[in-house]
Amino acid sequence: MTVISWSSFLLLGMMTFSVVGLLTPLMRKVAVRHEVVDTPTESHKTHKLPVPYLGGVAIILGIIFVTYLVSVLSKFTKNTILLASSILIPALVMGIVGLVDDIRKLKPWPRFLMQTFFGLAISFTLVITNTLGSPFGIVWIDVPLTTLWIVGITNAVNFFDNIDGGASGAISISAFFLFFLSLQSGQTLIASMSIVVAGATSGFLLWNKPPARIYMGDAGALFLGVLMASLTTRFDPSPIDRFASYSIPILLLAIPIMDTSVAVLSRVQRGISPFQGGQDHLSHRLIKIGCSKKQAVLILWMMTVFFCLMATAISYATDSLEKPLLILTFLTWTIASIYFFLLKPR
Numbered sequence: 001m002t003v004i005s006w007s008s009f010l011l012l013g014m015m016t017f018s019v020v021g022l023l024t025p026l027m028r029k030v031a032v033r034h035e036v037v038d039t040p041t042e043s044h045k046t047h048k049l050p051v052p053y054l055g056g057v058a059i060i061l062g063i064i065f066v067t068y069l070v071s072v073l074s075k076f077t078k079n080t081i082l083l084a085s086s087i088l089i090p091a092l093v094m095g096i097v098g099l100v101d102d103i104r105k106l107k108p109w110p111r112f113l114m115q116t117f118f119g120l121a122i123s124f125t126l127v128i129t130n131t132l133g134s135p136f137g138i139v140w141i142d143v144p145l146t147t148l149w150i151v152g153i154t155n156a157v158n159f160f161d162n163i164d165g166g167a168s169g170a171i172s173i174s175a176f177f178l179f180f181l182s183l184q185s186g187q188t189l190i191a192s193m194s195i196v197v198a199g200a201t202s203g204f205l206l207w208n209k210p211p212a213r214i215y216m217g218d219a220g221a222l223f224l225g226v227l228m229a230s231l232t233t234r235f236d237p238s239p240i241d242r243f244a245s246y247s248i249p250i251l252l253l254a255i256p257i258m259d260t261s262v263a264v265l266s267r268v269q270r271g272i273s274p275f276q277g278g279q280d281h282l283s284h285r286l287i288k289i290g291c292s293k294k295q296a297v298l299i300l301w302m303m304t305v306f307f308c309l310m311a312t313a314i315s316y317a318t319d320s321l322e323k324p325l326l327i328l329t330f331l332t333w334t335i336a337s338i339y340f341f342l343l344k345p346r
Helices: 006-033 055-073 078-104 108-128 139-160 166-184 188-208 217-234 242-252 254-269 282-288 293-316 319-342
Strands: none
Touching (some): 006 055, 006 188, 055 078, 055 188, 078 108, 078 188, 108 139, 139 254, 166 188, 166 217, 166 242, 242 254, 242 319, 254 319, 282 293
8 A cells, every 4th residue: 555645644544534433333233233242240340331342343344445445546566465465464363353252252362372373473474574674683583572572562452442442542642653653764554554543543432432332342452453563563663773773663552561561460469360351450540549531541642642752752863862762761661650550459
């Protein structure tokens, strides 16, 4: 998919925003009719009434439809289609796994094994085709690290989808900054797909913001997780320093990573499974100290913007400023993580 001018990118984002914005209420009706809903029967659920799933289906359909439509209508090559497909198809497969989970409730371990399998397959593809953004150039290092990143981010986005508008808003912000950074560095395919993701999640957010009228479910969370993991892996940041270069994709997704890290460490400390649901995420801890759902979501969005701005600053910093900015940013992330961890869950 090739888009050249800023107006074309804007049109692309608005197109996806409109398609998903229109599809989401239709999927809501389908979910209600077939009773595909999130019923608050478990202790970690914070909503009081059943909320329909299948919002993720609207996101998936919107992203795939717009991506291939624009690819066909614009100047495209077979190679471009193959590259886009190599990102979308694995994400679609995981989205289907998530959809099955939304409807029939899969056990955590089979789902995790499938994520690992597809993460490994994507990693091999990236390494073999030499389309990693910043590889070490050593296969036995690149493959496991890339697999760890893909599986980790996929689960992080899924874990972060624990409050109305939390994941959809944060991913929209992260995808927009990824679009900006990749466009500035001339990576048109990454920029095009990133603005599509930003438009799709923003369109879904119209219906998912507090109080949510529909959830994306595991279908949407797993799809977006694989998609963002793949896009950030292919993205080649501009900093010369290797550690600064690797930090930018991490900072773009710093809040989902923080949320998962805090929740998993908290569960391990309490001797329960990391895959067990609980009210120990960042949003729950913010609500515990007196924030409303809307305030908690706004804080998480603002934190996402902050770390994305720091990623941008590092990308544009001079050589002498790269490391100080990097140290300051990760020190801030660490202090914030410790603060949230010390806010004991219910």
